[in-house]
Amino acid sequence: MTATVLRAARPYGGDPVDLVLRDGVVAEVLPAGTGSGSVVDADGLVALPGLVDLHTHLREPGREDAETVETGTRAAALGGFTAVHAMANTDPVADTAGVVEQVWRLGREAGHCDVAPVGAVTVGLRGERLAELGAMAESAARVRVFSDDGHCVSDAVLMRRALEYVKAFDGVIAQHAQEPRLTEGAQMNEGALSGVLGLKGWPSVAEESVIARDILLTAHVGSRLHVCHVSTAGSVEILRLAKERGLAVTAEVTPHHLLLDEELAATYDAVYKVNPPLRSKADVEALRQGVADGTIDAIATDHAPHAGEDKEGEWAHALPGMLGLETALSVAQLALVDTGLLDWAGVAERLSVAPARIGRLAGQGRPLSVGEPANVVLVDPAARWTVDPAALASKSRNTPYAGRELPGRVVATFLRGRATVLDGALA
Numbered sequence: 091m092t093a094t095v096l097r098a099a100r101p102y103g104g105d106p107v108d109l110v111l112r113d114g115v116v117a118e119v120l121p122a123g124t125g126s127g128s129v130v131d132a133d134g135l136v137a138l139p140g141l142v143d144l145h146t147h148l149r150e151p152g153r154e155d156a157e158t159v160e161t162g163t164r165a166a167a168l169g170g171f172t173a174v175h176a177m178a179n180t181d182p183v184a185d186t187a188g189v190v191e192q193v194w195r196l197g198r199e200a201g202h203c204d205v206a207p208v209g210a211v212t213v214g215l216r217g218e219r220l221a222e223l224g225a226m227a228e229s230a231a232r233v234r235v236f237s238d239d240g241h242c243v244s245d246a247v248l249m250r251r252a253l254e255y256v257k258a259f260d261g262v263i264a265q266h267a268q269e270p271r272l273t274e275g276a277q278m279n280e281g282a283l284s285g286v287l288g289l290k291g292w293p294s295v296a297e298e299s300v301i302a303r304d305i306l307l308t309a310h311v312g313s314r315l316h317v318c319h320v321s322t323a324g325s326v327e328i329l330r331l332a333k334e335r336g337l338a339v340t341a342e343v344t345p346h347h348l349l350l351d352e353e354l355a356a357t358y359d360a361v362y363k364v365n366p367p368l369r370s371k372a373d374v375e376a377l378r379q380g381v382a383d384g385t386i387d388a389i390a391t392d393h394a395p396h397a398g399e400d401k402e403g404e405w406a407h408a409l410p411g412m413l414g415l416e417t418a419l420s421v422a423q424l425a426l427v428d429t430g431l432l433d434w435a436g437v438a439e440r441l442s443v444a445p446a447r448i449g450r451l452a453g454q455g456r457p458l459s460v461g462e463p464a465n466v467v468l469v470d471p472a473a474r475w476t477v478d479p480a481a482l483a484s485k486s487r488n489t490p491y492a493g494r495e496l497p498g499r500v501v502a503t504f505l506r507g508r509a510t511v512l513d514g515a516l517a
C-alpha cells in the first residue's frame with residue numbers, strides 16, 4: 091500500500107515533522123520534507139489523534155428524519171472524529187444485543203468513523219429493571235458504556251445493581267444526572283433570569299445531588315461511574331473531591347456548556363433549549379477551569395439532532411438538544427486554547443485520549459507514534475469559518491452557532507490511514 095505523507099504537520103502543535111501513514115498505522119515520523127509517498131500538505135496544520143466522542147445521538151433506529159448513522163458519522167468525520175459512542179435513546183431503544191449490533195453494523199457499512207453503541211441501563215429506558223447488559227457486552231458491538239441518557243437512573247437500587255453488574259466486563263455507567271422530581275416541567279436554568287422570563291427553572295442541585303449520590307454508590311460498590319454533560323460549578327466541586335479520594339469517577343462537559351450561557355434563553359429561540367440547560371456565566375467559567383485542571387476528563391458533544399418541527403414554535407414545547415459534532419473542535423479552540431487554558435496536547439487528551447480510555451475503545455485515542463493506528467485529524471488553527479446550518483452534513487439544522495464565526499477548521503481526517511475527510515470535504 092502506498093504511503094500517505096502528512097508533510098510538515100505539527101503533532102500536538104509542536105515542531106513540524108512528516109507523519110508517514112502506511113498499512114493503517116503511523117509507519118514513520120521523519121524530519122519535515124523528507125518523507126516519500128502521496129503527499130498531503132500539512133504545513134501550519136496541527137495533527138492530533140482522531141477525536142473520540144463519548145456522547146452522540148445518531149437517532150437510528152427510529153428518527154431517521156432527524157439523523158441516520160450514515161449522516162451522523164459523516165458529520166463526525168468532518169468534525170475530526172474517528173469514533174463516536176452512539177447513545178441508546180433510539181426507537182427501539184438500544185437495550186438488547188440485537189439493536190446494538192444493528193447500530194454497530196450500520197456504522198461499519200457507512201465507514202466514516204468507528205461507531206461504539208452505548209447500551210441502555212434499563213429496559214426501554216424506563217428505569218424499572220436492568221437491560222441485558224452482559225449480552226450487549228458480549229455481542230459483536232462489544233458494549234462497554236451503558237446509559238439511560240435522556241433519562242436519569244434515579245432509583246438507587248437499580249443504579250447500584252448496574253454498577254455492580256458492569257464490573258464483570260470493565261464497563262462503565264454513564265449517568266444523565268437529573269433528579270426527576272426537582273426538574274418536572276423545567277425549561278431553563280433556575281435563577282433570577284428564569285423568574286424574569288417566566289420559564290420554569292432546572293436547579294443546579296438536581297444535577298449535583300445525583301452526582302453526589304452516584305459517587306458514594308460507586309465508592310461503595312467499587313465500580314466505574316461516568317457523569318454525562320456536567321453543567322454546574324457545584325458539580326465540578328463535587329467531582330474534584332471524588333478525584334482527590336482517588337475514586338474511579340470520570341466526567342464530560344459539552345462544548346456548548348463551555349461557551350454559551352443562560353442569557354440566550356431570553357431570545358426564546360428554542361435552538362438554545364438543551365438538557366441540562368445552559369447555565370450562568372460563573373458556571374461556564376468553573377467548567378472551563380475544571381477542564382483545564384483535569385477534574386473534567388473529557389469533552390463530549392451531546393450531538394442531539396432534532397427535526398425542524400421539533401425545534402420550531404414555542405420554547406416550552408420544543409425538544410431539548412443541539413448539534414455538536416461539526417463545531418466541537420472549533421468551540422474547544424475558542425473556549426480553551428485561544429484563552430490559554432489548554433494547549434493542543436490538552437485538547438488531544440480531552441477530546442481523544444480520555445474518551446477512548448473511558449469507553450475502553452481499542453485502537454482509538456492512541457499517541458501519534460510509530461506503530462500506532464493511523465487515526466489522525468489535521469486542523470488549521472488559523473482558519474476562520476462562519477457556521478451555515480444548511481452546509482452542515484448533519485440531517486438536522488439545530489446548531490446554536492448559526493451565522494457565528496468560529497476559529498479552527500478540520501482539514502483532514504484519517505481512519506486507520508484512510509482519508510475520510512480531505513481539504514475539509516468528505517474524501
Ligand SMILES: NC(=O)N[C@@H](CC(=O)O)C(=O)O
Binds near residue numbers: 363366395409410
Ligand atoms: N441533551 C439533550 O438536550 N437531548 C438529548 C438527550 C440528552 O443527552 O439528555 C437528546 O436525545 O435529544
Ligand SMILES: [Zn+2]
Binds near residue numbers: 240266319
Ligand atoms: Zn443527557
